[in-house]
Amino acid sequence: MSAAAHPASASVARVSTPPEGHTRTRNPRGQGDRLRDEIVAAAAAVLDEAGTAEAVTLRAVARRAGISAPSIYRHFPDPPAILLAVAQEAFEMLRHRLAEAAESERGGPTARLQAVCGGYLRFAEEHPSRYRVMFGGVWRADPDRGDSLTEASVLALGAEALEVLAAGLAECVADGTSLSTDVRADATALWLGLHGLAHQRAVAARFPWPEDIETRMVRLLASLDPAR
Amino acid sequence: MSAAAHPASASVARVSTPPEGHTRTRNPRGQGDRLRDEIVAAAAAVLDEAGTAEAVTLRAVARRAGISAPSIYRHFPDPPAILLAVAQEAFEMLRHRLAEAAESERGGPTARLQAVCGGYLRFAEEHPSRYRVMFGGVWRADPDRGDSLTEASVLALGAEALEVLAAGLAECVADGTSLSTDVRADATALWLGLHGLAHQRAVAARFPWPEDIETRMVRLLASLDPAR
DNA sequence: GGAGTGGGTTTACAAGCGTTAAGTTACACC
DNA sequence: GGTGTAACTTAACGCTTGTAAACCCACTCC
Numbered sequence: 008m009s010a011a012a013h014p015a016s017a018s019v020a021r022v023s024t025p026p027e028g029h030t031r032t033r034n035p036r037g038q039g040d041r042l043r044d045e046i047v048a049a050a051a052a053v054l055d056e057a058g059t060a061e062a063v064t065l066r067a068v069a070r071r072a073g074i075s076a077p078s079i080y081r082h083f084p085d086p087p088a089i090l091l092a093v094a095q096e097a098f099e100m101l102r103h104r105l106a107e108a109a110e111s112e113r114g115g116p117t118a119r120l121q122a123v124c125g126g127y128l129r130f131a132e133e134h135p136s137r138y139r140v141m142f143g144g145v146w147r148a149d150p151d152r153g154d155s156l157t158e159a160s161v162l163a164l165g166a167e168a169l170e171v172l173a174a175g176l177a178e179c180v181a182d183g184t185s186l187s188t189d190v191r192a193d194a195t196a197l198w199l200g201l202h203g204l205a206h207q208r209a210v211a212a213r214f215p216w217p218e219d220i221e222t223r224m225v226r227l228l229a230s231l232d233p234a235r
Numbered sequence: 236m237s238a239a240a241h242p243a244s245a246s247v248a249r250v251s252t253p254p255e256g257h258t259r260t261r262n263p264r265g266q267g268d269r270l271r272d273e274i275v276a277a278a279a280a281v282l283d284e285a286g287t288a289e290a291v292t293l294r295a296v297a298r299r300a301g302i303s304a305p306s307i308y309r310h311f312p313d314p315p316a317i318l319l320a321v322a323q324e325a326f327e328m329l330r331h332r333l334a335e336a337a338e339s340e341r342g343g344p345t346a347r348l349q350a351v352c353g354g355y356l357r358f359a360e361e362h363p364s365r366y367r368v369m370f371g372g373v374w375r376a377d378p379d380r381g382d383s384l385t386e387a388s389v390l391a392l393g394a395e396a397l398e399v400l401a402a403g404l405a406e407c408v409a410d411g412t413s414l415s416t417d418v419r420a421d422a423t424a425l426w427l428g429l430h431g432l433a434h435q436r437a438v439a440a441r442f443p444w445p446e447d448i449e450t451r452m453v454r455l456l457a458s459l460d461p462a463r
Numbered sequence: 464g465g466a467g468t469g470g471g472t473t474t475a476c477a478a479g480c481g482t483t484a485a486g487t488t489a490c491a492c493c
Numbered sequence: 494g495g496t497g498t499a500a501c502t503t504a505a506c507g508c509t510t511g512t513a514a515a516c517c518c519a520c521t522c523c
Contacts, residue, residue, distance in 0.1 A: 033489075033500055042500085061289055065481060075502050077482075086481080143371055143438060162439055192445035196452045200424070203431025210371060211390055217420035224424045228455050261470060261519075270470080293511060303472050305512075314511080465523095472517070480509075487502070493495095 031073045043082040045072050047096060050089045054136050063090055090140060091161075097137040098164040104130050105171045116178035117185075117231060123175050124201055124225045127168070131205035138209050141165075142202060169198050176229055186230040197228040259301045271310040273300050275324060278317045282364050291318055318368060319389075325365040326392040332358050333399045344406035345413075345459060351403050352429055352453045355396070359433035366437050369393075370430060397426050404457055414458040425456040 034041050049072035054063050065086045069076040083089050108126030112119045131138040142165070173194035179185035187193040204224060207214065217223065226233065262269050277300035282291050293314045297304040311317050336354030340347045359366040370393070401422035407413035415421040432452060435442065445451065454461060 031501095064479085066479075076480095077484095077503090078501055080482080081500075139371070142435065143367070162442060189445075192448070192451060193455070195445055196428070196448060196455060199431040199435060199448070199452065200428040200456070201431070202435055203427040203429070206434060207370065207427060207430055214390060217417075217423055220420070220424060220427070223420060224427065224456070227421070227424060227458065228428070228452070230455065259471095292509080294509075304510095305473090305514095306471055308512080309470070467520105467522085469520090470518090472515100474513105474515080476511105476513085478510085481507095483504105483506080485502100485504085488500085490497105490499085492497085 040082075042072075042074070042078070043092075046074075046079055046082055046089060047092045048072075051093050051096070051137065054090075054093060054140065055134070058136050060090060060136075060140050063093075065089075093137065094141050094161065095164070097134065097141050098161075098167075100134075101127070101130050101141075102164075102167055102171075105168060109171060109175065115184075116175070116182040120172075120175040120179055120229060120231075121222060121225055123171055124197070125221065127201050128205055128208075128221060131209055135209035138205060142206065169194060172198055172201075179229060179231065184232055186232065193228065193230065197225065200224045200228045268310075270300075270302070270306070274302075274307055274310055274317060275320045276300075279321050279324070279365065282318075282321060282368065283362070286364050288318060288364075288368050291321075293317075321365065322369050322389060323392070325362065325369050326389075326395075328362075329355070329358050329369075330392075330395055330399075333396060337399060337403065343412075344403070344410040348400075348403040348407055348457060348459075349450060349453055351399055352425070353449065355429050356433055356436075356449060359437055363437035363440075366433060370434065397422060400426055400429075407457060407459065412460055414460065421456065421458060425453065428452045428456045 046068060050063050050068045053067050053071050054060060057063070057067075063086070065079055066076045068086075068089060069079055079089070083092070104126045105123055108122045109119055112122035141161075173190055176185060176187060176194050176197065177190050180187050180190060201224070204220065208216075225231070274296060278291050278296045281295050281299050282288060285291070285295075291314070293307055294304045296314075296317060297307055307317070311320070332354050333351055336350045337347055340350035369389075401418055404413060404415060404422050404425065405418050408415050408418060429452070432448065436444075453459070
């Protein structure tokens with residue numbers, strides 16, 4: 008089922024060739040960890056280009072990073088661990104994105120909440136494959152794996168995003184623009200709505216969405232006063 | 236990345252052994268198409284048990300169906316086509332489920348809408364893997380494939396579900412229990428919200444959802460009068 | 464009752480995968 | 494200036510996968 012195993016449909020270009028010529032020079036003594044970052048970056052690149060997590064194989068990542076496949080074992084116990092690291096990094100990007108959106112918008116609580124939600128959706132739009140891996144991946148709780156990042160910690164990372172939403176919603180309530188009576192629950196509902204939109208967009212780009220679907224969902228789920 | 240290619244983590248039981256003993260007898264002359272249904276059923280079974288679409292390989296399906304791998308070619312051009320058929324069948328199940336929910340609930344428009352939404356969510360809960368395939372699968376528009384079911388037709392199938400929601404919402408508006416002023420757009424928003432909830436549940440079962448998250452989302456997105 | 468064909472099976476191939484074991488090379492340190 | 498070891502590479506194994514080619518076999522039809 009992997010692309011590689013479909014010789015007949017192999018018309019698709021191989022996605023993970025090394026960056027052309029540029030032969031790697033081994034990292035100096037103390038800084039072997041630098042390769043770890045390169046591996047994660049290579050995996051993200053493979054994921055983005057192929058569009059599916061199945062393409063992120065050990066060997067594909069190695070090709071992309073310009074190293075040999077076994078070299079990866081020094082940094083990751085197995086292929087899923089690489090994808091986990093990619094997801095972790097993406098969560099950090101998202102967190103940063105949301106914080107930035109919240110900070111830079113100064114037009115009042117409602118505008119701020121809309122900005123945060125817009126940041127969330129724009130992130131998903133710009134990195135659809137990564138978004139799918141973050142929230143669509145099934146992180147099986149494999150007890151016997153050395154890696155630290157499990158389903159639980161992925162959920163924890165997602166919960167951080169939820170905090171930002173809850174804070175924004177709370178502001179709106181304090182301001183009187185939101186009629187929500189249960190900020191926690193409504194923030195969850197809001198996040199789930201955003202997720203539904205973001206995910207479905209990341210999967211089927213061309214769907215006849217209403218033009219104002221973003222603001223509409225935020226307005227409804229955040230119980231924003233339509234009059235304002 | 237496929238489970239099979241992970242000999243080290245091959246402690247997981249093989250999922251697609253034939254149903255034990257029961258040797259197949261070839262189908263009679265005119266009814267070769269019967270095997271097609273058996274293949275789809277086998278693929279669905281493999282998908283349900285493995286929990287991931289990657290596991291639905293040509294050979295795994297064949298093992299499960301108790302036939303040889305090449306036999307599948309008589310009925311499907313390639314493995315993705317099998318998954319497509321599974322999705323198609325699942326959409327039909329969903330459609331039936333929603334219609335049933337709408338029919339059997341006689342407690343007024345609001346209750347009916349909630350029942351339809353509940354039916355949607357329960358379907359996703361009962362068939363999480365299939366749900367992920369239906370809405371999470373990336374149906375690349377491969378022009379040179381004989382199969383008829385493409386991304387477009389999957390979207391069309393999904394649109395049917397949307398119709399049922401829109402009808403339910405329209406009833407609520409007519410009844411005065413919904414304050415929606417744009418049924419079409421709000422129905423889309425409602426569906427996206429349901430999808431977000433359904434999908435995230437299908438991925439991370441144990442997340443600290445608010446208890447009333449279902450009704451809450453429906454109430455908010457359908458602009459239902461909270462007083463009632 | 465022989466031919467033809469629908470409904471499969473057997474066998475085989477090439478490719479890609481994860482993983483192990485055994486090198487190799489360059490640098491830090493004594 | 495030798496030694497040890499971090500940071501890799503090469504080579505190879507065993508496995509699963511999709512797919513093509515050839516084959517078999519029961520049944521229908523003339």
